[in-house]
Amino acid sequence: MVIKGPRWSQGSARRVLSGESIGLTFIEANQDNQQVILSSNQPGKIIDWDLIEGSVITTRGSFVAAFGAKVDINVLIAKRAGAALFGGAGLFLQKISGQGKVLIHGAGDFVERYLEKEESVLVSTGNLAAFSDSIDYSIQGISGLRKIFFSGEGLFMTKLTGPGRILLQSLKRESNSKK
Numbered sequence: 001m002v003i004k005g006p007r008w009s010q011g012s013a014r015r016v017l018s019g020e021s022i023g024l025t026f027i028e029a030n031q032d033n034q035q036v037i038l039s040s041n042q043p044g045k046i047i048d049w050d051l052i053e054g055s056v057i058t059t060r061g062s063f064v065a066a067f068g069a070k071v072d073i074n075v076l077i078a079k080r081a082g083a084a085l086f087g088g089a090g091l092f093l094q095k096i097s098g099q100g101k102v103l104i105h106g107a108g109d110f111v112e113r114y115l116e117k118e119e120s121v122l123v124s125t126g127n128l129a130a131f132s133d134s135i136d137y138s139i140q141g142i143s144g145l146r147k148i149f150f151s152g153e154g155l156f157m158t159k160l161t162g163p164g165r166i167l168l169q170s171l172k173r174e175s176n177s178k179k
Helices: 012-017 081-086 145-152
Strands: 001-005 024-026 044-050 054-057 063-077 092-107 111-116 120-123 128-132 135-143 158-163 164-169
Touching: 024 145, 044 164, 063 145, 092 164, 111 120, 120 164
Parallel strands: none
Antiparallel strands: 001 024, 044 092, 054 092, 054 128, 063 092, 111 164, 120 158, 128 164, 135 158
């Protein structure tokens, strides 16, 4: 096994803004029957996303690895300022596209949904791990003072509108300040 890393690229500085490290580690097997074990720094699950389904957008801390013949990792700025500031996923997201598979980490367990065209779901901020590039991502305000002050959710929830696949995590990701 050959571990070449970290690799630097044009997107290195942008990856830092999306919560990832500045360099990517490149691992290549040089013999048969070699294995790599990947993990996250928080309990949860890792599942794969086949890019045959289309590009995936990952939230801060959800992207673990990508492998395949041709995989592109780009950093996106959230389409709407409100979603970026109050939607729980942050201003910078990662878009992974191409040919291959992506490993995605979810804190706790995953809840997977496929939304039909125009079908929407409201998600608690911080529980979104990843979603199809075809999903529309925005925020929606919470109404009612009792809900705002006693629900523990704050003022906004994330609104996802289909069509496409979404991966929700059952636990909110720990912030870096708690580690």
